[in-house]
Amino acid sequence: MNDTLTPEWIAVDWGTTNLRAYAMQGASVVARAASGDGMGQLTTAGFEPALMALIGGWANAASVRIIACGMVGSRQGWVEAPYAKVPCTPLNRPLTHAPSTQNLDVRVISGLSQTTPPDVMRGEETQIAGFLAFNPGWDGVLCLPGTHTKWVHLSAGEIVSFQTFMTGELFALISEASVLRHSLTADGWDSAVFAEAVTDALSHPQRLAARLFTLRADHLLHDAPAPTTRGALSGLLIGAELAAARAYWLGQNVAILGTQDQARAYQTALRPQGIEAMLVDAEKATLAGLTAAYRSTKASS
Known part of the structure; x- marks a missing residue:
């Protein structure tokens, strides 16, 4: 210090x-x-x-x-x-x-x-305020990837509605505590397999539970490498999320809060659907929101 x-x-x-x-x-x-x-x-x-x-x-x-x-x-x-x-x-x-x-x-x-449906957020509201400070008048949907990813509908400077998906937590639990952990013993990521799995889950989200087990079977029977399994697992979970969140992103302006691997994965998953989402620096958005809150306390004191 x-x-x-x-x-x-x-x-x-x-x-x-x-x-x-x-x-x-x-x-x-x-x-x-x-x-x-x-x-x-x-x-x-x-x-x-x-x-x-x-x-x-x-x-x-x-x-x-x-x-x-x-x-x-x-x-x-x-x-x-x-x-x-x-x-x-x-x-x-x-x-x-x-x-x-x-x-x-x-x-x-x-x-x-x-x-309705019941949902909550803490911390993301500050990031959203910062995003709007950088993009005044922006109407569309903001995706905030994380352990609990949020899709947020913004209009006229307000949060109209939002929905949370436990996709990141599911990935961690499945990869660390399920039978699939035995198929993820090495690092790496297969981007082509990820893209295929996104398409698969978007088209048939009802098959998700069955498709997850095929990843284990593919490793046992065909020695599928860990990068293949990891790419497929992530693609299936994000694809199922996109299928459920279709009403948020379809035909909308979309921005993704983040610039790291997880944010880029969502950007990649959306691109074949005709959505070219822009990436936003999450730390800058957080600080802009905190700054706006600080200024509001000075104005009211």
Whole structure:
């Protein structure tokens, strides 16, 4: 840590597995820090010490405003920030003050909820706000890949509806805890097999459970290599997701929040369907959303 650094404010992105903090001057990052102290590793009393262990070396960290998003505001987080119901704008709601034994000024952004079908998000609303800050007036669908991928319909600056898919978590569970783990003992990825599997699942999503077992059988009978199995598994799961989310992306402007492998996989899967989705830097979107939230607290104080 740099003990001569004096940020104007601090942005915090606090997820289930990771904690990320940014020392900010206006909208610019002047320093960043990260740890593995995600919500899933902490008790309620552990949030403040975890944050101070990360930012305590920044001068005046205890006296500047801290804006946080993500699972820090969940029921198991530092403080529960109530959900706002869609349709609504991503932000424009009062932030929730987190209790502090050190008089920290920590304000947590609320997540969003949907009544029918029931759904929730925390952290993504901040990324969506940042995306809209970069793309004002943008109408279409935003895909946010992750452990729980979200498809979000945006119109006139509001989140109209959204739907969450546990595709990333299913991939992890199947590849690590199912019989298919025995067929995924080496690294690698077969992009051609991935594309074929996406098409297969899009055309016949009802066959998903059966097709998954054929991957194991193909390894046993034909010694299918791990990159083939991994590409097919990912393609089948993403293809089934696209089939279920067709009403979101068909005929729409689509943007994908992310630039890494998972985001590119979704972009590749959508391309044969006539959708050329643009990729968006997720960290920049998060910071733009946190900056918008910070500015709203200054305007109201």
